[in-house]
Amino acid sequence: MSLLVVESAGLLTTVQDFGREGFGVLGVSASGAADAVALRIGNLLLENAAGTPALEMTLTGGTFLFPDGAVICLAGANFGAQVDGKALELWRPHAMLPGKRVVLGATRDFARCYLCVAGGIGVAEFLGSASTHLLSGLGGWEGRGLRKGDALPVGKLEKNIRRRKLRAGVLEELMPRKTLRVTRGPQFDWFAGEAQRTLISGGFVVSEESNRMGLRLEGPRLASRGNAEMISEGAPLGAIQVTPSGQAITLFVEQQTTGGYPKIANVIGADLHCVGQLRPRDTIRFEEVSLEAARALWIEQQRLLGSAERLFA
């Protein structure tokens, strides 16, 4: 067994895979990678299964030593990764010889960078997933963010790695957007026409108080029509709920599974990975699309991500 040793952890680094969907009855949200597209491509470049557990770093990365060597691939945001003082290219497999360390810094573009390892990261599964659920301290590596000194089992260094490369244009097509496409939420009609228009015309700033549970959005207040009391109900991933004070909150991967605030809109499936790449202080906009259009975009994205011919040169 090879190891990955955490020499410094960065701001928040957790083990994530595609999450544990399907346990809403137990009150358990899916969790999983905030940018599932980056995780998938990073893994596929290493010829791992798409949902193999990887490290998810947030805004600032750490330093990771490979005493036994490993083959790794970085995917997602550019955290200025270096090995021996030389830049390590994103979206490419790299052989880390025994004793080498990868040093990551502050982000230069988006919020999250994934460190994928050929053969994966070995942590015990909870409800069928290796993903960390921070709120309850379950899953992942001891249910928490990584700390200095942690040593995680990882896949072995293989001598003959295939140098899989992404096709030109793939990254552009999947580039995280700052204009998120939404469909109408189940309580869209509860909001005054003014609020419905403001959601689309106004700009919103991602608050510092945002995390894997949800993103608070600062911007124009979204007033509802009356003071109707809502009965708590299940809330989908990407729901944009509005508090009584008119603040919008987007529920994210470690979301509460139910909620009592009216939901004005919902980020479409094809744009959820973009939410995971938003940084505090980013300005975003919303664009309304129909359910049919959203579904067509999702199907097209799934086809692209499922096709080795279309992804790799």
Next chain:
Amino acid sequence: MRFQAASDQALLVYLGEEIGAAAHECVVRLLRLLQQEPITWIRNIQPAYCSLLITFDAVAVDHAEVQAKITEYEKRAEKMPAGKARLVEVPVCYGGEFGPDLDDVAAKRGLQAEKVVELHIAQTYHAYFLGFAPGFAYLGDLAEEIAMPRLESPRKEVAAGSVGIAGRQTAVYPFTTPGGWRLIGRTPLEMFRKDREPMGMIAIGDQVKFRPITRAEFLAMRRA
């Protein structure tokens, strides 16, 4: 029954329009049938007071197809046996450091603290659904005399086992998490353990009773 698209991959199924046993029984029956005869394209089911949120594989089906299938299930769900409710007893040490809001709730509702406890233990609660965090069961209905809104600003940290009240609901926090419910006591029980089957102490549809214990009993049970 009423349907409402919740997202491009989720459909809300409403089986009633007010909180109560009638709507919730329909929720549980439909849930049981969906668990008994699982549908491959359903990715998640989130029950609540009067509704089920169905998240589906949008490559395989669209909202209309989900709606048609659920309509068919719902017709058959009516014939599902209701099933016997389990009774779960939760020991609670009320007040003091374990229930920092007990005196405040009593004062605001013009009651003695003992009366608040008495009203809290008098009721047999119904577990409507689990949400917020793994194993967090929404229990109702709390006596109107002690109903209070959530705290203006939630606590950053609520200890695991804390018993809170909010509106006509009560619940036990399974993990140390942030929380906005008013805390009146704490249980020594572990409400959710990943190495136990079932993991959660309380499941949807269960009946729940609270039993008062002393601080000494609390500590003894904790050690056990």
